[in-house]
Amino acid sequence: MVLLFCMDLLVDAVLPWTKIRNKPCCCGVVDHNHNRRQHQCIQTQAMLAEETTTPRHFRIMASSSSSSSTAHRNTIPVIFTFVSFLLSPDGDVIDCVLSHLQPAFDHPQLKGQKPLDPPERPKGHDSEDAATESLFQLWTNSSVSCPEGTVPIRRTTENDVLRASSIRRFGRKIRRGVRRDTMSSDHEHAVAFVNGDQYYGAKASINVWTPRVTDQYEFSLSQVWVISGSFGNDLNTIEAGWQVSPELYGDGYPRFFTYWTTDAYQATGCYNLLCSGFVQTNNRIAIGAAISPRSSYKSRQFDIGIMIWKDPKHGHWWLEFGPGLLIGYWPSFLFSHLRGAASMIQFGGEIVNTRSTGYHTSTQMGSGHFADEGFGKASYFRNLQVVDWDNSLLPLSNLHLLADHPSCYNIKAGTNSVWGNYIYYGGPGRNGRCA
Template identity: 35%
Template sequence: MGLQWTVILLLKMTLTGLSYGIVGGDSTSSKRHAVKSIQSDDGDIVDCIDIYKQPAFDHPALKNHIVQVCLLSMLLIQMSPSYDPTMDTTATRTKRSTDRKEDSSVTVTSQLWKRNGSCPRGTIPIRRIRKDLLKSKLSNSTENYGRKKPRLFHHIAQLNDNATSNLQQANHSLAILLTEGYSYSGGKGDIKVWNPFVETDDEYSTSQVALQNGPYYDYESVESGWAVNPRVYGDRKTRLFVYWTTDGSKTTGCFDLTCPGFVQTSHEIALGAAIYPISSSTGLPYQITIFIFKDPNTGNWWLQYGEKINIGYWPSDLFGTLKNNAETVQWGGEVYSSRVGKHPHTATAMGSGHFPDYISGNSGCVKRLRVRENSQELKFPEWVYAYSDEYDCYDVFYLGDYIEDPEFYFGGPGQSYKCP
């Protein structure tokens, strides 16, 4: 009986410790639990939170983690992948070395807040959310804060290629390169970093790598890249993001740590923090390297940033079909606006705001496109298809001929003489 009451007491203590509620609470909730707080030059406040008190474990599917705390006095967090994802075959390693010598872009791993401090090991950096964003009418409710609005289906003419017949959806405009036909356990790419114009506060523009599975109306997805998203972040800075959903964003999923789900393990990177520096048409090109891969032993989907930092993972318990594998890998851009496909069209830009430009490179771009299928080897996909919902607004260009390693260019200005 004594042990039973001890377990119950520990469970209550654990639930109290974990349920600090970044979403649904107030702007000071993370501050109360911070081991350390860092003021960023861009106005952000980053709180260093004990890794065992992060919001991920409030998710119903992860309550087993909390029970493990009580019984074992430790949290069952996978602190690192069970294998080194950078250790590929000799051919792949040689190819990667060649890529680095020929690539004129500079890989970015820095964030502005790190200029003023760092979080100690055993904590994770969490960007503090402003109270006014949680209560904004754009969020509808705190439960919906941080979640994409669903890609509601609208009738379109059947396209000749079945692979693209289910992609066009209302209020979202995609310009992507996709591959399917195999079981995928990883997707990777070097994404050029820009700061596109976003017209209104309820719109956003992202460039990302995404792995998806499941039925059309309720697809499951894990995504990461950069975003300009005023509704979530309160400004128009370019920020690193992660995203997940298990039902096409109707009721599940969110950006970053704004809801329980993603388990962060790194003390070096703050999700939702501003990326620095940013590419410009007259300056140096900068890129981020995103690698999403499934751990073959645990089934968790890991996120690696900048070739070396394992930020954390989406636990396999979150998913249904995606627990086993992904059916498609996608690279490219997405714009959300209620004026997508309408007149006047939104002026929210994708990529750099320029249409695909493989000559100067001053557009959205993804290089070193890689997938992982059944083996651990990273390789270029067997088959790819470039697709855009609105070619006159956001176009695509796949450069696959006369080049050693194919590249994908995408983007556009939105509203223009071509896209009235």
Template identity: 35%
Template sequence: MENAKTISVLLLVTFVSVLGNGVDSKLKAGQTISEIDRRLKLLNKPAVKSIKSEDGDIIDCVDIYKQSAFDHPALKNHKIQLKPSVDLLSEELDRRNESPRPVMMQTWQKSGSCPNGTVPIRRIQREDLLRAASLENFGRKAPEIPSSANKTNVKETQFMSFNDSKPLGFPPIVNRSAALLVTVGYNYIGAQGDINVWNPKVDLPDDYTTAQIWLKGGPGDNFESIEGGWVVNPKLYGDKLTRLFVYWTRDGYKSTGCFDAICSGFVQTGQIALGATISPISSSGGSQYYVTVGISLDPNSGNWWLKLNGNVVVGYWPGSLFGYLSHSATIVEWGGQVYSPNVKKTPHTKTAMGSGEFSHSLQGSACSIEHVRIIDYSLQLKYPQWVGTWADEYYCYDAYNFVEGYTTEPVFFFGGPGQNPNCK
């Protein structure tokens, strides 16, 4: 009996030691469990009600006036806007002569709903912070680094032609690979698209893959951006599920902004939880599912509103967060992006974009964005006058604006598998 007790104690000590070493190995110098727990208290506001989702998430129903958005210095005296004063997005869906598509659902909604006066916020847990490279950068994208930043070789720059007009140069980015439909040339106050929902493979621990819309303004090395769509990001969320996300930055991802509600800024007003899983998912040769993502500037308040599926209000980015974007965007992009330390390198990452199939496999196989729209100061949703496609690793991920006939508008297809015989 004594021997058994001794062995049990030794096993327990060994287990605690290994566990401690495992935790310590994930922490940066100067970061302790107590510091992580203090950060969790700042990130997670007190809940009126909590909902345990079947996917493992905990959704906290937080008083709408006590959400973390208002911790941002620019929102110190901000008066919350509960709904847009001008609705620029719903009319497009009303005009479509097509059968309704299945409604996107968030998994947590199967387990309950939040009471009036609260908003659903995905709880950040200790293991989420332990996966982060640092507490300071948790929930942030890495800055974009042009591969020609320290070079003068103009061959590093790639060009995109808009409607066969004068080409526009885009410097390749070291840590990202994108396949895009792009429009420039006007002041845009909104954009929309039906984004095909898939669950692509993510290969390396730091990789993530998105399908989304960007609205951008400002200089190329310090641009401002507001973004929305879906993402698979195991390092941030702890799994390989497809999730709804938003993002914003004021300085090209250097030190401002974040995913979802991880930092202060984005104001939630609806019953959609940012960062939560979405379903159903499209399948190759099978049913196709979409989420309509619409972003528009309220001309009266200066806030940028996010809506899903035409009439589901999520919330807004306050205009006070921005400089250039406080009045309009000058670039709109639709498409996908893969972040990985192993893009534009050999061996290339196997993280997929979109469905994991190249764009020319078309409907039912490749990922698509349909009903692409912009809004300018005419206040009308319309297809962009000037568009171009761009992919900076064409043999890894590509882009194709497909037109079937003269009477139909283009459908944008994009994506790819990453590493393959032509992308090594």
């Protein structure tokens, strides 16, 4: 596979939408060994003045010599049009993309369509569910958002692509990211799960930390999994939460993320909006952008609400973030088993252990502290719920716990009248009992 990248415009001032000037457009070809086989810089004409809303184009496109259907599945980001963009304090460029021209609508089954109206939320859902503290994203700390009719998309840069260990890996989990047993692998988990029924969604609040990730090709995440199918090649998952991934983002910030696959992470699905599929409807939240503020050890705790549920009318899977912010939806046609109900829901943490130094990684899960330390020290999920066939939120029953390597990362569960079902989880990785 060969990747063509071309980036047109850069922000020339901290203030959003102002003093944007033209820069050279750098185009090139990168092969699967990261060799830049061809490179040229094309000087473009001066286009923008202050406060312009003229649509501009940004392109990062993969090509493949395989069949057209496979080539579409392997297309990672796509061409889209933005009307303005903002520079985030962490260095991200957030493009405000016309809603009907976002990457999702590159999919053949979505071409020419527009985002759907919001669905009915599950019964028993309280969008004012008060977190310990509210969380936002760094790029919106100055109370800005993209204009109505657009969605914010974190710009993919040349460096983002070049950091990937291969073009095939860019924007994807290549290995299995869901656990059904305690067999050793490079992905390690501490999760709570329910199965044995039909599930139409899940909800939880997760406190956000900044775990240390010690290798560029490792990550640490905390998320909700909605799962169906076997754990073979037909596995369907929808995932959302927060993650620290130096390979994907180039830094150590915790970031709001999504993921989906319909074939066990082989050829379908991706993180965030790096392929066509997820349809974003929100102009205030950028998927893949850094979350701020974060929890601190023995200090203030900040958490995010995540709810995923199946719209009873159209069958699509919708995502809500924080206090009632609808983010968008995964169309049901993306999936096979998840066109119906989910067969398992998981809550918890996952890390990658590459053993790049010859022993277990010191990458932290959650806060980097074990579950036994409790509130203010360990990471938590609270108010764990599932959505039933009647689109009602219910507390969990028959909750199971799984820690692949409890001496490295562990988990414990409880219930009370304030937090409902909850879990503490996490750990430091390498220590005297984790080698």
